[in-house]
Each structure stands twice: as C-alpha cells, then as structure tokens.
Amino acid sequence: xxxxxxxxxxxxxxxxxxxxxxxxxxxxxxxxxxxxxxxxxxxxxxxxxxxxxxxxxxxxxxxxxxxxxxxxxxxxxxxxxxxxxxxxxxxxxxxxxxxxxxxxxxxxxxxxxxxxxxxxxxxxxxxxxxxxxxxxxxxxxxxxxxxxxxxxxxxxxxxxxxxxxxxxxxxxxxxxxxxxxxxxxxxxxxxxxxxxxxxxxxxxxxxxxxxxxxxxxxxxxxxxxxxxxxxxxxxxxxxxxxxxxxxxxxxxxxxxxxxxxxxxxxxxxxxxxxxxxxxxxxxxxxxxxxxxxxxxxxxxxxxxxxxxxxxxxxxxxxxxxxxxxxxxxxxxxxxxxxxxxxxxxxxxxxxxxxx
Amino acid sequence: xxxxxxxxxxxxxxxxxxxxxxxxxxxxxxxxxxxxxxxxxxxxxxxxxxxxxxxxxxxxxxxxxxxxxxxxxxxxxxxxxxxxxxxxxxxxxxxxxxxxxxxxxxxxxxxxxxxxxxxxxxxxxxxxxxxxxxxxxxxxx
Numbered sequence: 001x002x003x004x005x006x007x008x009x010x011x012x013x014x015x016x017x018x019x020x021x022x023x024x025x026x027x028x029x030x031x032x033x034x035x036x037x038x039x040x041x042x043x044x045x046x047x048x049x050x051x052x053x054x055x056x057x058x059x060x061x062x063x064x065x066x067x068x069x070x071x072x073x074x075x076x077x078x079x080x081x082x083x084x085x086x087x088x089x090x091x092x093x094x095x096x097x098x099x100x101x102x103x104x105x106x107x108x109x110x111x112x113x114x115x116x117x118x119x120x121x122x123x124x125x126x127x128x129x130x131x132x133x134x135x136x137x138x139x140x141x142x143x144x145x146x147x148x149x150x151x152x153x154x155x156x157x158x159x160x161x162x163x164x165x166x167x168x169x170x171x172x173x174x175x176x177x178x179x180x181x182x183x184x185x186x187x188x189x190x191x192x193x194x195x196x197x198x199x200x201x202x203x204x205x206x207x208x209x210x211x212x213x214x215x216x217x218x219x220x221x222x223x224x225x226x227x228x229x230x231x232x233x234x235x236x237x238x239x240x241x242x243x244x245x246x247x248x249x250x251x252x253x254x255x256x257x258x259x260x261x262x263x264x265x266x267x268x269x270x271x272x273x274x275x276x277x278x279x280x281x282x283x284x285x286x287x288x289x290x291x292x293x294x295x296x297x298x299x300x301x302x303x304x305x306x307x308x309x310x311x312x313x314x315x316x317x318x319x320x321x322x323x324x325x326x327x328x329x330x331x332x333x334x335x336x337x338x339x340x341x342x343x344x345x346x347x348x349x350x351x352x353x354x355x
Numbered sequence: 356x357x358x359x360x361x362x363x364x365x366x367x368x369x370x371x372x373x374x375x376x377x378x379x380x381x382x383x384x385x386x387x388x389x390x391x392x393x394x395x396x397x398x399x400x401x402x403x404x405x406x407x408x409x410x411x412x413x414x415x416x417x418x419x420x421x422x423x424x425x426x427x428x429x430x431x432x433x434x435x436x437x438x439x440x441x442x443x444x445x446x447x448x449x450x451x452x453x454x455x456x457x458x459x460x461x462x463x464x465x466x467x468x469x470x471x472x473x474x475x476x477x478x479x480x481x482x483x484x485x486x487x488x489x490x491x492x493x494x495x496x
Contacts, residue, residue, distance in 0.1 A: 191407070
C-alpha cells in the first residue's frame, strides 16, 4: 500500500494541513493587501478619469507598431499586470511589444456628464495622438477588453484613416439582448435608469460589483471555503488575494455614460441593429477594414458567446479571426491558463501584423 | 464555479491535483456541487420578471430615501451656512474646467516650442525593427 493510500498517512497529512491552516490563517488576516501592477511604467497622461500608461520595454528590439490596451470602464487595468510571472503586460513586453494602456480612475462627481462620445471620440483618440508623438509611429494597434473592446470597436468604426492598424477585441459583446440576466435586471419595464442616475450622479461601484456578484451568487461563499481549504498553499493564497483585491476594486460609472449604455445598448440593442449614433455619426461595423482578432471564452458568464459571436461576421475586414478558448471572462486573459492559451495565440497573430 | 473561483482553482490547480485524496475530498466535491446547484437555481429565479420588479422596487426605494435625505441635509447645511455636496461638486467642475484649459494651453505651448523637448516617457527607446520569430507550436517568447 502506497503512502498516499495508507489511511493513517492520509489522516496524518490532514492533521498537518489543519495545523498549517491555523498558522497561515492568522498570517492571512494580519498581512497587508498584495502588490499588483508592478511592471515599470510611466504615466503619460492623466486627464480626469483617463490614465495613459507606457510600460518600460523589456527587450532591446521591439515591433515597429506599438499596442494600446483599452481597459473596461468597470474595472482596474492591473488585472492584466497582476504580478511578475503572472502578467499579460509583462508577457507582451518580453515578446517585444511596445505596450501602452488606457486605464481608468474612478470618475469624480464632476464627471457624471461623461458620455460614450467622450470615451470614443476624445479619450481614445487623445491616447493615440500621444502614443504617435511618443513613438514617432503613425500605426498603432488597439486591444480592448470587455467594454474596452466595445469602445475600441466604436472608435475604429468611426475613425476612418485615423483608426488603428490592427484591432484586437477580448470578450466584446455586440448583441446585448443575449446578455440574458443583465437584460432582465435592466428591464425597461421596471428599471428607472433616469431616477437612478439623477439621484446618484455616478453609478456607485457597490451597485456594479453587486450586479457581477449576483451572476454567480454562491461563488463567493464557495471561494471562501476553497480558500480555507488551500490556505496552507502560499501560491494559491497569493493568487486568490490578487484576484480578490481586483474583484472588489470595481469602479463607479459616469452617470450619463451608464444612462446611454442602458438605453442605447441594453434596451435598444442599437449596436447590433446598426442604429447606434455616436457624435451624430451612425456606427457601421462594416466600415471596419482593419485586421481584427476577436477572442472569446467558452464559459464566459458575463459576456456569453451568443452576445459576442456576430462581431466577426459584421465587420468589413478581410483579415478577420475569431478564437474561442476554454476559460471564463477573466481567465481568458489573466492567470495561468491565459498564459498557456490566449497570450501565445495573441502574440502569434499580432506579431505578424506589427512590423 | 465563478470566474474568480475558477481562476483561484487554476492558480493552485497543479498543486491540488498532486495532493493525495484525503478525508475532506467528499466535502470539497459537495461544495462544488452546492455552488453549481445554487448558482443555477438562483440564475433561473433571477431571470424572471418578478425578480426584476422586486429588485427595482428596492433600488427605487433606496434612491428615493437617498434623495429625501439629500434634500433635508441640503436645507440643514444652508441653515448652518455650510457648503453642500452640490456646492463642492460645482467647485470641482470649475476646477476640472480649469485643468482642461491648462492641459490645452500646455499642449499649445509644447507644439509652439521650437527646441526639441524631452519625451514625455522616461522609458529607454529600443529599436523598432523586431520581426516575428519563426513559429513552433507552443513556442514562448
């Protein structure tokens, strides 16, 4: 009988783990928040909610075309730079990309009037202008994550020649009717978005966080049990705390931006029907001619595949690729499985188009 | 399993798999089943119109209470000759407009400058001549 099968040995091991859980549990409760976003970077621009970072290259020779990552407006960008050795940004830097990130700070009450137009026709073009000035390159690739992907898509559709050289979208919804639970929660019949925005100004982060948590209501409790079970495992606890910190670090949303998103996209589904206008111009996804890669996750509970699947068919690009990978909304792009699946796939696609 | 939990499990996945089966494994399986079951039942419950109506009834009541409290507080602060949140927000808006104007002026001055200015970034400037490597499946940079 091997040691693993020996009941006495198994019992001894469980007792050993129980003791370690006690010690490590105390350590867990008394230690500070984990460090995140440690890749060296310069802050190129700070303008209200907008933050533009330039990461320090890690190789002597980079691709000619820099890449701008556009983060979702609900969450912090450090999910893509969690820790050395577990960082999408670090991977790109080591692979030879000149990496910039458009990240968001919490909009202050005075920014409650920001609209989608401000993000699409002001913040993104402003970042591109600064990147072009910084690098001396006119060509820039854009990679948008979640709603950052939607904003990147809208910008590319409207920008014409000022648009990016390549466009990458991660888990980007265009058919909002397929986001079933969010649809029900924002039902026009019951949800008075005007009252909410008029009362609060910006939508409180607790509300955004709760809506994400409600998609999987039992998972927080189950995750706590899993944490207790694995609290003896330092590597597990480190990863847990980094993700937990990020998950709880939800941003408020600018009130008008939220009102517009609810009315135009959730209620009207206008991006999908082709009726969406931004800054007086109709958004035609067919006007996108750039090479485009759309990466979606098989088990995405926030943006289900049905909500994202029509993107590739709708764009006018000849060079277009959709990849469906195992994983969920976050694990598509962050964590060990992303490092094995998504990151090399992106490098392969983008490297060829970045010279 | 939630996205977060999924990531957490992935993180320690290899180590957990290596661990020999223990007396707590049945409990772990039970937790997994409980999570999936509750999530599924809750998703079905939250997908109906009644839930939406109740949820927004509660949200609306909270918003109403906040609005009422806000009005009362504003009157109280005015009586005490103190600035309200709206006053502070208004000052914030004006400051932001000044900041935006300053940014525009800085841009103009920067464009007008005839001498070469230092780049905004302090990062070292690598050559921009990299070519993609010949690909092998699973190759890492």
